[in-house]
Amino acid sequence: MAYYAKKPSAATKIPISAIIIIISLIMAGMSTLATNFVQRLTPFNGLDIRKFALPILSDITKISLTIFIVTLLILVIPLLVFGRNPLKSVLHKRLNPFLFAVGSYVGVNNDIELLLYPDVKKVNDGFAIEAIGDLQDKLLGLNDSLSNHLARHKSQLRVSESYVRNGWVIYVTETDFRADQLED
16 A cells, blocks of 8 residues: 655664664773773772772673673674565665655645655565556666666665556566676
8 A cells, every 4th residue: 555755865864773782882982991990090088989980880881782782683693594685675665765766656736745655565576566646657667777776785686577467566576697797
């Protein structure tokens, strides 16, 4: 089913997992530096701050490194076990910037920023884009553009043919053997 979405922005989005990894490493590094600083402190007026600060800083370092390792495992293990989906760059809303660039959307009359995008789904022999409005002919002519889009996103697939069935434009994909060959 087609859905409404705002126009794609030119801003680059940073994944939340990358932000978590960076913050946890910064926290671990800062607490390690603070631990080294506190160890060099001398008691002041009989108050030894090292007794209080060192366990806290040690705990902060352990927590930060644990967050880093868990986040890294959550990201890496699925890639190692399941591998990367070669159609990831075209499934669902990830294709919106491409559809916007090639003009494969329906504008909404009363809102300049809101657009109607066709739905995208995986099918047995490739993927399918919903033919909404008068986009069917335009979508049928996107084979080369979609193959280039897949190649830019490091997929080993290319679109070999497209056809219409039940209101969907079906794109048949196959392995792009040219991508595997060495260039001279």
